[in-house]
Each structure stands twice: as C-alpha cells, then as structure tokens.
Amino acid sequence: GMRGNIWQMKTAAQENICQPNAHPAQFPEALARDHILSWSNPGDVVLDPFAGSGSVGVTCRRMGLDFIGLELSENYCAMARARISGCMEERPLPRSVVNQGELFA
Numbered sequence: 804g805m806r807g808n809i810w811q812m813k814t815a816a817q818e819n820i821c822q823p824n825a826h827p828a829q830f831p832e833a834l835a836r837d838h839i840l841s842w843s844n845p846g847d848v849v850l851d852p853f854a855g856s857g858s859v860g861v862t863c864r865r866m867g868l869d870f871i872g873l874e875l876s877e878n879y880c881a882m883a884r885a886r887i888s889g890c891m892e893e894r895p896l897p898r899s900v901v902n903q904g905e906l907f908a
Contacts, residue, residue, distance in 0.1 A: 857883025
C-alpha cells in the first residue's frame, strides 16, 4: 500500500542490540530490505555505491540476490566483508518473506 513520509522501524543499533556498531551511520537492514523489495525483481543485481558496513550486502545475501558494493574506506570494506561472510552459511529467505553476492572494493 501507499506509505506516508515517516517510516517507523528500528535503527541499526536497535536491530543488533548485543553487537557494537563500528560504523557511525550504519544503515538499518529493515530499511535496506524494504527498498530492495520495492525496487528490485528476482534475479536483479543490486548496486550499493556507498557500501559502508555492508548492510545492503547482508540483506541481499539473505534475500538471495546478487549485489555489487562500492566503498572507499578499507576499514569499512573489511567490516562489510566480515558481516557478509558471517551470513554466507545462512539459507536465503524466499522473496515473499524478504527476497547473494560479493562485495567489491
């Protein structure tokens, strides 16, 4: 349905309450998931030109989508790779629930 201008969802810190956030502006996975579902189709490749800590890459991996992530900071690239490889063993969720890839620096 149609949404208003204010979306209520948890911040990245609230999503991962037991884990420290090393990135100062970590993108909430719920927001990434919402946009990916809204703007992509099965089989698409998602481009994240500001990959940061890898939230979009993690979300794509969990949704079974390929992605390309671009990031200038080597520290954030390392962080994103670690987060994405941490979910590599997870089975992708069907698109109807939430709907794979590598991070390229």
